[in-house]
Amino acid sequence: MNQPPLILVTNDDGINAKGLENLVSVARRFGDVVAISSMEPMSGMSHAITIKVPLRAKLVSEEPGFRSYLTNGTPVDGVKLVFNSLTDRKPDLLVSGINHGSNSSSSVLYSGTMAAAMEGAVNHIPSIGFSLLDFDPDADFTASGRVAGEVISMVLENGLPDGVCLNVNIPSIPPEEIRGIRMCSQANGYWKEEFEKRTDPNGREYYWLTGFFHNREPDNGGEGTDEWALKNRYVSIVPIHTDLTAYGVLKEMLSWSFSKAYNHE
Numbered sequence: 001m002n003q004p005p006l007i008l009v010t011n012d013d014g015i016n017a018k019g020l021e022n023l024v025s026v027a028r029r030f031g032d033v034v035a036i037s038s039m040e041p042m043s044g045m046s047h048a049i050t051i052k053v054p055l056r057a058k059l060v061s062e063e064p065g066f067r068s069y070l071t072n073g074t075p076v077d078g079v080k081l082v083f084n085s086l087t088d089r090k091p092d093l094l095v096s097g098i099n100h101g102s103n104s105s106s107s108v109l110y111s112g113t114m115a116a117a118m119e120g121a122v123n124h125i126p127s128i129g130f131s132l133l134d135f136d137p138d139a140d141f142t143a144s145g146r147v148a149g150e151v152i153s154m155v156l157e158n159g160l161p162d163g164v165c166l167n168v169n170i171p172s173i174p175p176e177e178i179r180g181i182r183m184c185s186q187a188n189g190y191w192k193e194e195f196e197k198r199t200d201p202n203g204r205e206y207y208w209l210t211g212f213f214h215n216r217e218p219d220n221g222g223e224g225t226d227e228w229a230l231k232n233r234y235v236s237i238v239p240i241h242t243d244l245t246a247y248g249v250l251k252e253m254l255s256w257s258f259s260k261a262y263n264h265e
Helices: 018-027 075-086 105-109 112-122 142-158 226-231 247-253
Strands: 006-010 032-038 057-063 066-071 093-100 127-132 164-170 180-183 189-199 205-215 234-241
Touching: 006 018, 006 075, 018 032, 018 093, 018 127, 018 142, 032 075, 057 075, 066 075, 075 112, 093 112, 093 142, 112 127, 112 164, 112 234, 127 142, 142 164, 142 180, 164 226, 226 234
Parallel strands: 006 032, 006 093, 032 066, 093 127, 127 164, 180 234
Antiparallel strands: 057 066, 164 234, 189 205
């Protein structure tokens, strides 16, 4: 008898986040679900792992076809715990989110949501990160749930190339206003950090990170990129991979001539 797919659900906004609850609900339509998250939000943790304190995982909910764990670790820690200690079979799919806030363009570099998806890809598991462009803890996930269901269905049916995961971003607008789903490239942009200097009640100085996103795409906003799609009311899907090699640059750099003192061939 064939087993239903086993789907790992995680996030970086904490176990009580509405986005996680929504994604678990969607994932359970497609198979058995194991969920893991932290008590506190882990946004901006990227691919951090815990090496200085013990990792813990507590079973907080169990019923047929579903288990949920609470961990003191990062999103990537949670994925590693499930893969290595908390399940008796390899998940068939990993889904991360639904994140409260965008992970388009260079935000993918800092995102705990997308790091969890990347960890799945590193371990040869089809993985998807979902993000809604709304930071409100009580955001409306109606459209996001529909998008997640459609993308999960497509990935379970078609699979993904080894080492590739999907970065899915959803505009925060009513479902009927979404114009469609676009396959995109990552926009060329970056966050311009600014630190606001403040003083605490004890007179000690501290700094609060602020800043803004700078899109370096051409005047048309980089048509075909995730930022362009989102601004034009499309869902963006960017396939990303774990191999960070810049192959075009590598080809050019093969002609560089270094000191023979380092060449022992």
